[in-house]
Amino acid sequence: MDLRRAMDDAADRAVGDRPVPGTGPLVERVLRRRAVRTGTTLTSGAAATVLVAVAAVALADAPPGWVAADDLGGWTANRLEIDGELECGVVVPGLGDGEVVDDDGAGADALRLEAEFRAVEYDGTDLVDAGPDLVRGQLLALDASVVNDTGVDLVAADRYGTSPTAWLAQGGVVVGQVEGPVVALGGVYLPSPGAPEPVLALPAGSARNLDHQGYVADCDRSGAPPPAGEYELLVTVRLEDVRAEDSDAEPHDLTLVTGPFALTVLDAPEEWLSPYELSGYPPGLEDVEIAPSGVVLHGGWRGPRVLLPIGHPIAELGVPTAVVVWDGEYCAGTSEPGRWVPNYNTEVRSDTPYLWPTVQDGRVTRIDGALLWTTAPIYVGRGQGTLRDAQEAVPSLALTLPADDAGIEVWTTYDAEHGTTVAIEIDTTQSIARGGAIVNVAVVEGDGYDGPVPVGPAVCDGDGDPAP
Amino acid sequence: MRRRGEERARALHAQIDELLTLRGAALRRYAFLLCGDVHEAEDLVQDAVVRVFSRARDGQGPQVLEPYVRRAIVNGSVDRWRRAGRWREREHLLVAPDRVDGPERASADRLDVLAALAGLPARQRACVVLRFYEDLTVPEISERLGIGKGSVKRYLSMGVRALQDRLGSVSGADAHVELIEEGAS
Numbered sequence: 001m002d003l004r005r006a007m008d009d010a011a012d013r014a015v016g017d018r019p020v021p022g023t024g025p026l027v028e029r030v031l032r033r034r035a036v037r038t039g040t041t042l043t044s045g046a047a048a049t050v051l052v053a054v055a056a057v058a059l060a061d062a063p064p065g066w067v068a069a070d071d072l073g074g075w076t077a078n079r080l081e082i083d084g085e086l087e088c089g090v091v092v093p094g095l096g097d098g099e100v101v102d103d104d105g106a107g108a109d110a111l112r113l114e115a116e117f118r119a120v121e122y123d124g125t126d127l128v129d130a131g132p133d134l135v136r137g138q139l140l141a142l143d144a145s146v147v148n149d150t151g152v153d154l155v156a157a158d159r160y161g162t163s164p165t166a167w168l169a170q171g172g173v174v175v176g177q178v179e180g181p182v183v184a185l186g187g188v189y190l191p192s193p194g195a196p197e198p199v200l201a202l203p204a205g206s207a208r209n210l211d212h213q214g215y216v217a218d219c220d221r222s223g224a225p226p227p228a229g230e231y232e233l234l235v236t237v238r239l240e241d242v243r244a245e246d247s248d249a250e251p252h253d254l255t256l257v258t259g260p261f262a263l264t265v266l267d268a269p270e271e272w273l274s275p276y277e278l279s280g281y282p283p284g285l286e287d288v289e290i291a292p293s294g295v296v297l298h299g300g301w302r303g304p305r306v307l308l309p310i311g312h313p314i315a316e317l318g319v320p321t322a323v324v325v326w327d328g329e330y331c332a333g334t335s336e337p338g339r340w341v342p343n344y345n346t347e348v349r350s351d352t353p354y355l356w357p358t359v360q361d362g363r364v365t366r367i368d369g370a371l372l373w374t375t376a377p378i379y380v381g382r383g384q385g386t387l388r389d390a391q392e393a394v395p396s397l398a399l400t401l402p403a404d405d406a407g408i409e410v411w412t413t414y415d416a417e418h419g420t421t422v423a424i425e426i427d428t429t430q431s432i433a434r435g436g437a438i439v440n441v442a443v444v445e446g447d448g449y450d451g452p453v454p455v456g457p458a459v460c461d462g463d464g465d466p467a468p
Numbered sequence: 469m470r471r472r473g474e475e476r477a478r479a480l481h482a483q484i485d486e487l488l489t490l491r492g493a494a495l496r497r498y499a500f501l502l503c504g505d506v507h508e509a510e511d512l513v514q515d516a517v518v519r520v521f522s523r524a525r526d527g528q529g530p531q532v533l534e535p536y537v538r539r540a541i542v543n544g545s546v547d548r549w550r551r552a553g554r555w556r557e558r559e560h561l562l563v564a565p566d567r568v569d570g571p572e573r574a575s576a577d578r579l580d581v582l583a584a585l586a587g588l589p590a591r592q593r594a595c596v597v598l599r600f601y602e603d604l605t606v607p608e609i610s611e612r613l614g615i616g617k618g619s620v621k622r623y624l625s626m627g628v629r630a631l632q633d634r635l636g637s638v639s640g641a642d643a644h645v646e647l648i649e650e651g652a653s
Binding site: 003004006007008010011012014015018023024025026027029030031126 | 476477480481484485488493496497498500501506509510514517518521522580581582585597600601631635
């Protein structure tokens with residue numbers, strides 16, 4: 001047999017003249033994806049170009065004095081000098097009192113961070129420059145460089161990729177943070193056997209450019225931007241295991257810092273649309289999560305929004321950006337055609353996220369979903385992770401249905417605030433060491449859980465949703 | 469701002485349309501050999517297009533974009549294979565996906581090679597398809613899959629052996645196995 005010819009023939013016969021799917025839905029998906037709320041590494045060419053073009057006019061003065069230019073064994077670094085990590089609530093010395101600890105120029109020949117920033121916004125397809133002031137809901141784009149003027153060739157570990165972040169402070173206290181880049185696998189570095197560890201090379205005289213864009217979130221953990229007002233902005237980058245390239249000296253973990261810059265946060269105009277409203281489509285499934293209140297869109301655009309509330313009259317959701325819509329043709333040919341279906345691809349597959357509503361008496365009474373993830377580490381409600389992850393996040397989870405013949409068991413917890421039960425279906429045959437893998441998450445109206453329900457095309461064989 | 473967004477959306481539509489019109493069938497054939505199912509192949513192509521165009525690709529034509537899409541397809545096929553295991557227990561609640569096999573009988577070779585490919589793990593399958601269908605070299609496969617050349621040789625060797633166990637001698641593959649074994653020694 002001629003392997004190439006047999007494969008060619010097999011592919012030709014299988015694909016044949018099948019019609020090419022429409023481009024429109026693909027464009028929709030691309031636009032949704034471009035509207036993702038976290039700026040992990042949004043290296044939009046347009047945005048990057050804008051940043052370079054306007055950088056010179058964006059900056060406040062950047063007195064370096066309140067950072068320490070420590071001698072680290074033949075070289076120095078402008079690093080943040082506080083006890084512990086920079087985080088919400090930390091008091092940063094030298095901030096808030098309008099004074100500079102030391103502005104004699106120390107650190108000019110150190111390993112240091114230089115940074116510029118701009119507000120950028122999503123215009124429906126791309127990120128565009130929006131000026132030096134940050135309107136609530138815009139992204140903050142950081143253009144930072146690690147500059148090595150020590151005269152020593154340095155290297156740092158680069159296990160997760162190195163990215164700058166920024167902090168907002170008022171009165172010397174950190175009150176907000178630019179959402180950080182997502183670290184894959186929950187921050188667990190898995191080296192490949194025999195492969196060299198990733199290294200960030202910082203040769204003497206070099207300036208290593210690092211970009212990051214993200215929403216600014218208030219430290220109240222609501223996910224909303226900080227209130228309008230005047231803030232001081234610090235830009236930092238965390239470097240691990242920094243050492244001279246050709247030495248056996250002890251490596252250092254450093255937080256390089258620059259700033260403070262003056263940043264004005266403004267309220268968003270009432271008429272502003274969210275990114276997905278602007279695009280005319282519902283948000284991508286990768287950006288929503290199932291929460292006790294229903295389907296929630298988290299993120300910086302005015303904070304979290306419940307897009308599909310449990311118990312809500314569903315007929316009021318009939319707008320183009322709703323996450324579920326009425327499809328009169330769904331289940332056509334059955335005794336009860338028409339269903340409320342996701343405003344996404346309704347084909348439920350094993351390897352793509354899905355979201356499926358159950359509607360009774362014109363109200364959403366249950367939402368099932370799986371694999372709603374990618375924008376956050378393992379998190380209960382996103383249908384990803386293991387039983388142990390779920391228990392750590394929600395200690396009140398209790399075993400409600402023991403494993404059935406297929407090895408599926410169900411853990412639930414009642415959320416009194418919203419009057420809903422969150423049910424997590426666990427496949428006990430997977431991820432056994434961690435108690436089984438989450439395969440479905442459901443939020444159900446009331447206190448109780450009856451069991452799995454049909455989703456996708458299978459609803460046509462089950463009890464039909466009532467017509468609107 | 470909205471008008472500019474609409475113009476960009478139209479340009480994006482035209483760009484994707486051109487790519488799929490000119491290269492869509494080839495991309496689906498490629499994806500089909502990697503996954504063995506036409507519906508899944510279409511999904512793989514669409515997912516790859518979405519992934520590639522999630523970054524601005526202004527002005528880039530099909531010739532530039534196709535390699536990116538192919539790379540995304542092969543990565544997507546390996547990822548799907550990896551994730552498929554977690555799904556099986558929920559399938560009883562769903563409608564089984566329909567398959568393509570039509571009433572007409574295809575050639576024995578075609579069915580055999582599909583069955584043999586289906587028996588290979590994802591990475592082996594990807595290496596075999598890239599080598600014998602795409603005519604890529606070992607370094608090119610290594611680059612596209614993001615794995616070492618030694619791993620590519622090992623996967624190819626194992627994949628070809630598995631194919632030959634099912635299909636008997638396949639022309640073209642014997643020489644490659646010998647070449648791989650020489651290179652590995």
